[in-house]
Amino acid sequence: MIKINRDQFVFSMDKDNPPVAKAQSGDRVIFDLMDCFSDTVTSEADTISEIDFNKINPATGPLYIEEADVGDVLKVTIEKIQLDDYGAVMTAPGLNKYFSENISEEQTVICSINDDEGTFEFQGVTLPMNKHIGVIGTAPAGEGVTTGTPRMHGGNMDNTQIKEGSVLYLPVYTPGALLAMGDMHASMGDGEVWGSGVEVGGEVTVTVEILKDSTIPTPFVETETAYYAFGAADNMEEAVTIASDHLHRFIMEEAGLDFNQAGMLMSIKANLAPCQIVNPDVSFRFGIDKDILGKAKDFKG
Ligand code: CA
Ligand code: CA
Numbered sequence: 001m002i003k004i005n006r007d008q009f010v011f012s013m014d015k016d017n018p019p020v021a022k023a024q025s026g027d028r029v030i031f032d033l034m035d036c037f038s039d040t041v042t043s044e045a046d047t048i049s050e051i052d053f054n055k056i057n058p059a060t061g062p063l064y065i066e067e068a069d070v071g072d073v074l075k076v077t078i079e080k081i082q083l084d085d086y087g088a089v090m091t092a093p094g095l096n097k098y099f100s101e102n103i104s105e106e107q108t109v110i111c112s113i114n115d116d117e118g119t120f121e122f123q124g125v126t127l128p129m130n131k132h133i134g135v136i137g138t139a140p141a142g143e144g145v146t147t148g149t150p151r152m153h154g155g156n157m158d159n160t161q162i163k164e165g166s167v168l169y170l171p172v173y174t175p176g177a178l179l180a181m182g183d184m185h186a187s188m189g190d191g192e193v194w195g196s197g198v199e200v201g202g203e204v205t206v207t208v209e210i211l212k213d214s215t216i217p218t219p220f221v222e223t224e225t226a227y228y229a230f231g232a233a234d235n236m237e238e239a240v241t242i243a244s245d246h247l248h249r250f251i252m253e254e255a256g257l258d259f260n261q262a263g264m265l266m267s268i269k270a271n272l273a274p275c276q277i278v279n280p281d282v283s284f285r286f287g288i289d290k291d292i293l294g295k296a297k298d299f300k301g
Pocket of ligand 1: 134135156157158183
């Protein structure tokens, strides 16, 4: 199987990045990921002010997929996520931007992780994980975009639904697609409101496939039970509008509904959620359950 080690990484998603490995549509690939601090935080004495901000959010890759042409859709099935055995939660003044009182002291908490049990230890207490991939994307169409930024090529989406068993659909803007990923979390709440999740490295096994003539509004996530459209921008209004438009379009096509039927269905049964609202660029998802969408096919207009 193709494996890309964690010493092969980029700090921007860029069509000019040379690929570090090649795959064909249908191949399984292992991406070995550093955590978002480039594995430099190993104790609670390592605080944010000591971090090299040139080394934030390394993304392993990029992977070139032979069949990928501009306009295709890259389907990434997340087969397995295996986390390293410890992670770090960090905060610092200014990171809690939606609270009235600012953080006065930076702090790091190291968490041991028990991936087999699906748990981690936070300050002596065992909590359940919701492990997922924070940064994953293809190369954008124009200029390169830093791996810390979410955009419509993916990137720093921080979407908790990009998890084991999920299928992620990404746009292809450049031949080969140039898939890269990093910034795993053992756990993160929607919004990431104090600035970090449980940041952790590990191994991700994916299957990559190229879809020709797909109209799916990328980036898009399919889980066992639901579909999620996605929107990212430098302001909440635009990010929410993109996610709303994308889910609306998907529902109309998938269930054969008209404009108002699809919109009213979203109003009564779809759920908008923040992915991450603490970085300069924010991201949202808009989801609907598969069983609801199945029933909607029988709507009588
Ligand atoms: Ca992130
Ligand atoms: Ca992170």
